[in-house]
Amino acid sequence: MRKEQDYSDRELFNKFLHFLNPFKKQLGLIALFIFLRMLTELINPILVRYVSDHILLENQNTFLIILSGVTYLGCSLINWWSFSSHRRQLGHFVPHFLENLRLDVFDAVQSQDMTFFDENLSGKINSIVVNDTVDFSNIAILISDTIGNLFISIITFLILLWFNSTLALIVLLAIPVLFLLTFALRKLAKKVSITFRRSIGNVNAAMVESIEGIHISKNYGQEMQVSQQFDVVNHEYFNSWFRLTSVTHFWRPLLNTLSSVILCIVLYFGALKVIDQEVSPGTMILFVLYLQTFFRPIMIIARFFPELSTGMAAFQRIVRILERKPKVQQNLKSKKVANLRGDIQFDNVNFSYIPDQPVIENLNLNIKNGEKIAIVGHTGAGKTTIGALLSRFYEYQEGTITIDRRNLRDIDISSIRKRIAKVEQNIFLFPGSIEENIRYGNLSATKEEVQNAIRIAHAEEFIDYLPEGLKTYVGERGGELSMGQRQLISFARAILMDPDILILDEATASVDAYTEALIQDALERVLQNRTAIIIAHRLSTVIKADRIVVLDHGKIIEQGTHKNLLALEGKYASLYHKYFEYQQF
Template sequence: MAKNKDNLKSESKHLQRFHYTIDQAIEKPFNWQQMWRLLQFLKPYSKTYLPGAVLAMMVSTAIRLAIPILIGKVAFDVAIANKDTTLLTYLVIGIAILYGISFVANTFRIKWVNILGQNVIYDLRQKLFSHVQRLSHRFFDSRSAGSILVRILNDINSLQELFTNGIINLLMDLLMLSGILVILFVLSPPLALAVIIIIPLMFLISTTLRRKIRRSWQVVRLHQSRMNSHLNEGIQGMRITQSFSQEKENAEFFDGVNTGFFQSFRDAAKKSAMFRPLVDICDAAGTIILISYGAYLILNDTITVGTFVSFAFFLGMFWEPISRLGQMYNQLLMAMASSERIFEFLDERPNVAEKTNAYNIDEMHGEIEFDEVEFSYNKDRIALKKLSIHINAGETIALVGHTGSGKSTIANLISRFYDPTSGAVKIDGRDLRDVTIDSLRQKISVVLQDTFIFSGTIMENIRFGRPTATDEEVIDAAKVVGADDFIQRLADGYQTEVEERGNILSAGERQLLSFARALLANPSIIILDEATASIDTESEVKIQKALKRLLKGRTSIIIAHRLSTIREADKIFVLEQGEILEQGNHQSLIQQRGKYYELVKSQFTMLEAM
């Protein structure tokens, strides 16, 4: 019982922090500058689809404004008043032709607007994904995959209605309202004033709801992000959930997250739905004013029946764009909430930034130097302390030590996934901060313990290391690392489709594919970060034989807890808490009987105990 109470308290604190984050995110004024920035994505189409859609919109709007005048002032005040059937016939035919033209214009408007909107959404999603790919590892360290997916998919999708209909409809409605107001005052200023007196009241009511609606939709987005993050974790960790029989607890937690999203969406929908009834009330009030005051003006011969009929038509048309503008405002609020989150990512700059005058590495020998390098992931945790290492080109060096000693940090700095807090990392005497990131990483291959296999064929996964490689080169790389044997046993060989993350393959087979992928890239430097941890002894023997041939002439950094894999390294660095305790080859370190000797001894003791 006490444990349950502690869990409830923990969840309560988490929710308090979550709502505090929401409050922090939404206490901002409507940012028109940001909306203008969003509209800049229309620029590439400003000479194609956009002008055509605007022209079609103007044609259909002009026709809609002309027809009530023709019906009221021409049909009633002239043709019917004078019983001129010929004029009435021509008028009917003319109005029918105008409706036909309006139909064609609206067809092209809808077509061009949808093409325009889809292109803008495509460009925006492509830009966001491409930008996220260029961000540094620190960005992904502090965000879940689910929250990133929400912004690339859901937040951008929420802008689709704005770009496919919203913008052109906004222009059309504003043009329609302006035209109606001008025509009403031309027809009868007194009746026009009487009818539109309700507008200030409507504006006052709608602005009162403005902040609440915007707040509600931002809360929806944040709840949705949290739900997607949990879904992503839940699906990826399904094996762990089932292994510990935590399905019920996981479902209960998801129920809480799902309920939060449901309730926030329902609250936002309720507030948004209040716009339409307000418009209907204003419409009813305007109609009552028109009938009562309009009838009075007709009886006093101030206006004609045709003018009254035109007013009736325009009044019906008047509230329709106002209603759409209310919905459009809701759409703008939703777009504003999404665009804030999208531009937050687009404004994110890589912690590892390229200099404007950075140069490409055309040829790399592989000499690596750490010059008084200090690095920390955060202020409270220093990973490397004034580390100085020199690795000759073509050397095979090994990094050993307990978890957290700084081994993987060294590998990350060589690939420039992070920059040192102080000091410099150099390759061939060049500070890595002076060279382009792409040219650096194209000459370095990294193989991790938790290898990632993409959905697709075995051939495509290996070719990921060098997309221009031929089938023969892919097969040769697989043979070198010993992967060809198990691939040939698969039903379709190299054309076998692997499932997401390569789930049809064993851990060792996935690791062999990652070796083949890395070696196909023909790198100058190879980094193996616990790369043999998931491979059985027989496969490891194959790989060790292959690596002897393959690593000749290349600089290689091997990080391993299994010390049997690094016996033949040219130099071994023993790390502890970001500092080098010992260095030398296997034999010399054993003779020193220091930390390395203790690590080797403890591993052999464990093996004997097993």
């Protein structure tokens, strides 16, 4: 398990700015609308002061008072329009930003090798792609609001200072206290935010696990146990959510109280100055209005760090995926191949999933073009790993693998995988029709080619029996079909792909005798003129192989024909007498 990288706030913020780069135009418009809102909010209190002071004069200028009122109305309308335009522009920006971000994360997940999926539960990955991207996209709104309000607060204070420095300095006393409280909250907010993001991933992982394992839990009567386990994870989620909510919202009433105290102090000293005629009543009204304008942004700014910490905790998980380098890397000099002859050579190959725990050790294996080899051995001997390394699902640490005398690492990964088909014991079918799942191996196949693949796989009998035939919906993971039916569809899918190398990994281990007979007949035709690696427990599959390779703890200890290996009376003979001898074929 590799250690997850941590990023500083500055590093994350710089990466965030990189994501904003394609949206300069929209962000510029958002900034313009924020400026217009700020301007109108600053002008209106000045107009109110002017009108208030001139109403008290004996020689009133009615025209200027009316003009001030009309200007006030105009500023209010501009404020409303700019606010609406600001939100509308955000409504365009945020979905596109989220779309691009989510696509980048999804593509980054798709580019990972199988090590990544071994280390991360599917629920956690789903949480990052779906939930974290949404939470992070909200930072754009948060930052735009905060920057605009910060400017309003600064300019508001300068205006207050211009009109009366004494009252303005009283307001200034509150600023250090507000920001000390805000920064005190920052570290705590970041800590609880990271815990909250992790708890969401745990809930999603537990949910996915419970659904995927529902048949097992029901079969063993463990529904209550599964429910209790989910309750623990769910309880941890709500505890972390409560802590995050408490940290985020605890400060609002405290800040409201502090601003109210400052307002009362200003009103007291301001009233004294009005009585002493040091300031006009209009100036006093202006101060009250500006204080509301001044403290509202401060409240938003005070919430900035807790909410930013939540978004950045989500962004950190996103960045870890975006910047994670797969162990299986595409060689820049690699070339695509249209076809393979199928000559395979493993030279002193070493591989381990976990450091210092080797699965394959000094493997030397030569497979000739068109040869059918069977690999047998105890569980964990490394049989499946050989196929996984050949398909470049994992990166081997030492040695060389060649196909047609070309280094596997010098061949384009996607073109290699298009020429290697794999049929496994645990069949995965995508939600959709039978035809869609068969075509998955060759989307451009003609109807005749699909029918031919079905016929070779002996799947036409059960497909024709279904009311909707090829259009039959298979359900999630193929749940609407039997195991044997799913196996036949997987064979048809592999046949339609027309591979040069075929890997059968326990492909008949979970089917009944009749289905196995159909598959064995199909294999007779499918394996002609193809290199095949057969990992099997069934004697019927093993005994017909050109060569049998016996693995033990990642090493080849025997190889030869069925007859020769029995004569050796070694490991294979032991396996044969223990597992194979009494199988019917």
